[in-house]
Amino acid sequence: MENLNKAVPSQTFRRLPDYHSLLVKMDEQGAENVSSTVIAGILKLNDVVVRKDLAAVSESGGKPRTGYAVRELMKQIGACLGYYNTNDAVLVGAGQLGRALLSYDGFSEYGVRIVAAFDSNSGIAGLEKNGKPVMNISELPDYCRQRKIRIGIITAPAKAAQTICDLLVSGGIMAVWNFAPTHLVVPEGVFVHNENMARSLSLLSQHLAQKDRS
Numbered sequence: 061m062e063n064l065n066k067a068v069p070s071q072t073f074r075r076l077p078d079y080h081s082l083l084v085k086m087d088e089q090g091a092e093n094v095s096s097t098v099i100a101g102i103l104k105l106n107d108v109v110v111r112k113d114l115a116a117v118s119e120s121g122g123k124p125r126t127g128y129a130v131r132e133l134m135k136q137i138g139a140c141l142g143y144y145n146t147n148d149a150v151l152v153g154a155g156q157l158g159r160a161l162l163s164y165d166g167f168s169e170y171g172v173r174i175v176a177a178f179d180s181n182s183g184i185a186g187l188e189k190n191g192k193p194v195m196n197i198s199e200l201p202d203y204c205r206q207r208k209i210r211i212g213i214i215t216a217p218a219k220a221a222q223t224i225c226d227l228l229v230s231g232g233i234m235a236v237w238n239f240a241p242t243h244l245v246v247p248e249g250v251f252v253h254n255e256n257m258a259r260s261l262s263l264l265s266q267h268l269a270q271k272d273r274s
Contacts, residue, residue, distance in 0.1 A: 068140060072113045076137050078103055079113070083134035095127035143171045148209050149237075152224045153216030154179040154194050157239060161215060162189040172211060176203065180220070197227070204231030211235045218242035225252075 068076075082102060086094060096114055100107040115121065117140045118133060138144060146168065151158055154177045161167075162177055177194045179185065185196040195203065203209070212228035214221050214236060221240035228236060235251045238244055244252050 068116050072116050073140075075105070075109075075113055076117065076141055079110075080134060080137045080141065080143075083130055083137065086130050087134055091130050093126045093128065094130050094133075098127070141170070143169070145171050146173055147171055147211050148173050148175045148207065149211035149213055150175065150200070150204060150209050150228075150233075151177045151213040151215060152179070152197065152200065152228070153177075153214060153220075153239075154181075154184055154189065155215065158215035159189055161213065162192055165190075174213070175207070175209070178203075197224070200224075200227045201231035204228065204233055209233065211237065213237045213239070214244075215239045 079099065082099060083094070096110045097107050099105075099114075100110040103110075114128065114133065117136050118128065119136060120129075120132065149167075149172050151161060151174050154162070158177060158179075162174060167174060174192060176192055177189065178197045178200045179194060180197045182196060184194050187194045204212070209231065210233060212225075212231075212233040212235070214224050214228075216224055218240045219242075221238065221242050222244060225236060225238070225244045225246060229246060229250055234249070235253075236244065236246065237253050237255065239255045239257070241256065244254075246252055
């Protein structure tokens with residue numbers, strides 16, 4: 061199923077995975093239809109926001125009494141997110157976090173397949189992790205260009221992240237998933253998503269601290 065030929069606002073796009081996950085669960089439970097009001101209630105979102113989000117991705121729209129067909133809406137959102145178009149990705153930084161991601165097979169459900177890892181440590185180059193080769197970082201740009209890789213995942217220390225990002229971009233990478241706690245500078249047209257684990261853990265700690273004070 062191909063993506064819809066319409067622009068989806070960035071804030072809507074960020075909420076789509078939550079909608080998709082909910083619809084998958086509802087489909088597994090046998091639900092056939094769902095309204096935007098029900099979705100908004102479960103996800104604790106504004107009903108108007110949900111209606112606008114779904115209107116941006118749904119070809120058919122919801123019906124007045126029955127709402128959206130769960131399976132159809134699930135497929136439309138999945139197509140918009142690219143879940144049905146498998147994209148090969150490379151991972152740079154084969155440390156503990158990198159190896160953990162290499163061992164996870166669930167990325168394929170979301171249209172991403174990690175095909176190789178790269179590291180500056182010559183001691184681990186030539187090894188395999190979960191059937192994927194670990195190669196020297198000097199081979200990164202050529203590997204990406206030859207295989208037309210479009211997604212790069214950075215799990216290296218912050219001080220090396222920009223250099224790695226530059227190598228990925230020189231190899232034709234168009235999207236970067238960055239786990240390093242640093243800001244990356246990229247050319248126009250290259251998308252960077254920062255996975256800020258430190259911030260996430262801080263939010264959890266703040267929540268617990270507020271609970272302790274109450």
